[in-house]
Amino acid sequence: MSGIVIGVDASRNRSGGAREHLIGILETLDPTAQGITQVHVWSYQALLAVLPNHSWLIKHAVPKLENGLISQLWWQAFNLSSELKKYGCHILFTSDASSLCHFSPSVVLSQDLLSYEPGVMASFAWGRARLRLLTIRYLQNAAFRRASGVIFLTQYAANLIQSICGPLRNTQVIPHGVNPRFFRDSQTIPAEKKVFNAGTKSDPIRCLYISNAALYKYQWVVIEAIGLLRQKGIVIELDLVGGGFGPAQDKIMAQIALTDPQSQFVKKHPFVPHSALVDHLSSADIFIFASGCEAFGITLLEAMAMGLPIASSNRSSIPETLQDGGLYFDPENPAQIAASVDKIILDPALRKQLAHRASQLAKQYSWEHCSNETWGFIMDTYKKIAKQ
Known part of the structure; x- marks a missing residue:
């Protein structure tokens, strides 16, 4: 199999942890060892500016991602798939599960438990904040179910989310690294x-x-x-x-x-x-x-x-x-x-x-390990789909 081109949707990586995760797995990625030719990342300008610079890493700044949630979701739903096809991406890695993109095959990373944690939803009064959490849970459940693979950061998160959205067919627990x-x-x-x-x-x-x-x-x-x-x-x-x-x-x-x-x-x-x-x-x-x-x-x-x-x-x-x-x-x-x-x-x-x-x-945690496991899982998922 020749080198694979991976697309990364980082449009919703807004928290510090989500930003650090993407930086960590890109800084320590050895694309040749993984069989990867290129990685394309779509995101907002501030995040792209702090990602490492490599010949194999192509950054795409999207003006719509500088706007609010509705604009971000619209871009995911109606623009991202065509962008992935345009640049010859074989598989999509969605680094935030709140996605409306239906590109296949895809691997989704779960980094947000707020919509699932017992008792947390109740701490938000009925209004915009709770409606946002309910919307996020709906979007995430749909993304998990249609994904070819799902990565969780802890076993706790894997168990909790699947108790609500149902069993998922291809999952792996890969924790964060530490600088x-x-x-x-x-x-x-x-x-x-x-x-x-x-x-x-x-x-x-x-x-x-x-x-x-x-x-x-x-x-x-x-x-x-x-x-x-x-x-x-x-x-x-x-x-x-x-x-x-x-x-x-x-x-x-x-x-x-x-x-x-x-x-x-x-x-x-x-x-x-x-x-x-x-x-x-x-x-x-x-x-x-x-x-x-x-x-x-x-x-x-x-x-x-x-x-x-x-x-x-x-x-x-x-x-x-x-x-x-x-x-x-x-x-x-x-x-x-x-x-x-x-x-x-x-x-x-x-x-x-x-x-x-x-x-x-x-000391059990490192970005090297997280990166190897993450890109390895994405590649394994693609190979399974390609054989079908």
Whole structure:
């Protein structure tokens, strides 16, 4: 079989994790080894600008993708198939499952669980936000069912989605990778605080939570939990990194006003570039991850790679990634969050054990492995279809 031409629909890759995934699997792709001649990527200009430059990688900027959701879906439904045929693509890789393109054969990547996670839909009042989630679930179910193959990021996601959309004929679980810059060896890990069990005014215990503001991220509950620890006399601070707006942002700001009215220990940072996250992680003592829904927790994995002790939500796919590398809590229970963080603070041996275990688990993940598995699955799927 001669070299294969693969088309990639990256029109809907808007989240940080989705962008990093595409960058990661393209930067580490060896097309010759996979039997690939060319990869064509259709997307919006800002994403194409950060993709690697290779002779085999052809980037197509689509003006309609700079517009809103309706314009994006219209382009997928009525323009993408003809573009794929025009450039001789043998198979389509859809890197976001909310697609209306009917090109065949195709492989779809699932990166969004919001429409499927029990309880998450109910957190959105009836209106535009919930209608959007219902529409996305309908689009994704249709895309999964007509696809020649489906890639999931975790087994949890594979099981949950198929329990709703029905069994799928050709699937594989391929987790995200992690950038090597997030790993640090024992020589670069800062010395532990001399008074970790209570912190000091000049050297407080620093907790970090990286996430956009969303109703299923529960930042306001974490703020309340840190307030409970402050009431116990622990000198502790919380850095919240990630932009946001709407009801979740309002809840965060209201909780800050209630818990820390003098702005002494809760610091809210806007969105920062992915490359800047290493600096935030390096200055943290404890990482808190309170999400209630994750197809795959990429920021969690990055904190694991940094060797931070982690207090984490017990929901969704998170335990599949973190395993025994952290302490768990109910993300809607501030007392449980406070207790988990307090236990990490008071037990030096546990801190060291959790940090080491999390770092070791993170070493199982790489973009090289993710890339090889992803492109290999796409090629295998095409070969099966070609034989029929």
